[in-house]
Amino acid sequence: MRLSSPFLVHLPMSEDIAKNLCHLKQEFVKAYKGNSHIQEIIPLTKSEAFPIDEKHLELLHEFAKKNPIYYNSYEQVIDKSPCMVYEGDINEYWLNSISQGASYQPFYPTWIMTAYIMALTAKNLNFKEAVDIGSGDGRIAYCAKILDLEPYSIEVDESLVKLQKLITFSTKIDFNPNCADAVEFDYANLSLQQPVFFIGGLAQMGGDVLANSIMEKLKKIPNLKENTGMTFAGTYSKKYFPGTLSNDMSEGGWKSVIEENNLNVIKTVVLPSVWTFDQPIDTPYIFTKFN
Numbered sequence: 001m002r003l004s005s006p007f008l009v010h011l012p013m014s015e016d017i018a019k020n021l022c023h024l025k026q027e028f029v030k031a032y033k034g035n036s037h038i039q040e041i042i043p044l045t046k047s048e049a050f051p052i053d054e055k056h057l058e059l060l061h062e063f064a065k066k067n068p069i070y071y072n073s074y075e076q077v078i079d080k081s082p083c084m085v086y087e088g089d090i091n092e093y094w095l096n097s098i099s100q101g102a103s104y105q106p107f108y109p110t111w112i113m114t115a116y117i118m119a120l121t122a123k124n125l126n127f128k129e130a131v132d133i134g135s136g137d138g139r140i141a142y143c144a145k146i147l148d149l150e151p152y153s154i155e156v157d158e159s160l161v162k163l164q165k166l167i168t169f170s171t172k173i174d175f176n177p178n179c180a181d182a183v184e185f186d187y188a189n190l191s192l193q194q195p196v197f198f199i200g201g202l203a204q205m206g207g208d209v210l211a212n213s214i215m216e217k218l219k220k221i222p223n224l225k226e227n228t229g230m231t232f233a234g235t236y237s238k239k240y241f242p243g244t245l246s247n248d249m250s251e252g253g254w255k256s257v258i259e260e261n262n263l264n265v266i267k268t269v270v271l272p273s274v275w276t277f278d279q280p281i282d283t284p285y286i287f288t289k290f291n
Contacts, residue, residue, distance in 0.1 A: 014121040018269050020049040021113055022282050025272040027079040036072070036087035038274050040111045044075065044082040052116075059146050059173070060112050066170035067137060068163070069109070086112075092159075107136050107160060110233075110283075112143075114271040118198065118231065118285055119143035121269055125287060127196040127229055133182045133214065134200025138164035141175035151175040152190060154182045183213045188221050196229035196287070203232065203253040211254075215261050225290045230263060233273070234284040252284040263288040 028041050042060050043050045061084060064070050070088040077083070090107060110118075118140060122130055130144035131152045137160060141151035153175055155161050164177035178185070197214065201207030211230065219225055234252015251258055251265060258265065266287050273283040 014117050014124060014269060017050060017052070017120075018117050018271055021111075021117065022270060022272060024049075024078055024081060024083075025277075025282070026280070028083075028085075029278065031076070031078060032085075034087055037089040037091060038069070038109070039085065039087050039277070040113070040272075040274075041076075041078065041083040041085050042113055044084055047081060049081060056116070056146055059171075060116055060143075062171050063112055063139060063142055063167065066167055068166070069137065107157070108274045109136050109139060110273045111271070112139055114273060114283075115139040116143040116147075117269065117271055119147050119149060121267060121285075121287060122196045122229070122231070123147045123149060125196070125229065125266065127194050129190070129192050129195040130198065131187070131190070131192070131195050132198045132200070133210065135164070135177075135198075136160055136200065138167060138175050138177055140198050141177075142167070142171075142173060145173055145175045153177045154180055154185055156181050182210065183217075185217075187214075187217060192221075192224060192228075194227045195224075196231055198231045199233065201233070202235055203257060204235075207232070208254070208257050211257055212261070229266070229287060229289045230261075231288070232257070232286045234286055236281050236284065251286050254286055258286075258288055262291045264291050 024041065032039060042064065043057065046052055046054050046057065064086045069090050070086045072087040074085050075082065076085050090109065119130060127149065129150040129152065130141060131154065132140040133154050135141055135153040135155045138153045141153035144151040153164060155164065158179055161177050161179040168174050168177065199207055199211045201210060211232065218228060232252065232254045234254055236252060266289050269285050270282050271285060276282045
């Protein structure tokens, strides 16, 4: 029997928070004067726009404070919302990630707030476990843990897994880092009941191959497929669809994978990410479930 989490509180729905975060990002872009490699914001207090429990907000800030990729932070009011701005540098980990033969996309961490909203969406969709594939520094699994989902973090880059273990030790929140090739990993050993898999990487950058390989393994696990969700990071940017028809951009580039694997789209949430920081269109995260 799963014990009640000390972090579990009344949870808001994720849709409005996601819209408000995208708006806040656009305002932040206008105001930002720095030149750091990566930058992101986390609200400092619970508000009507961000009705997130204070304990959860505290833990999101704790992740950033204990994560060595961030070297600077400062308070700033953005569109009437008091926020903490975090600036960081991922060059070292980016270079390590591209040297991994089994890696499908270099390390680009999504925003911590985005990771929280993704985990919150999974919680509201009644998933019980979160398996983050290509988990980077483990922020989605970390957010899943504080939302009382059972997390599993799968990352092939040993240096990133060491970073995850450092964060686990520093925050005292164990989100179960695993250093493994996700394609070779034995998911049957996890005894999953109602999992959602988060696939790191755009379809156009090898994410489709990764997703298809994992789904082939999942289909062989008895009674698992019907309870399993798959979440994909998509894009609406035309630079990823050169010379293609507009319908190839459906579901953020994941349409063929969704159709070939008989998946139902159950929700799409648009959220900020590092790679869309200077773009007006943010990243769609497509939540699906096996039909």
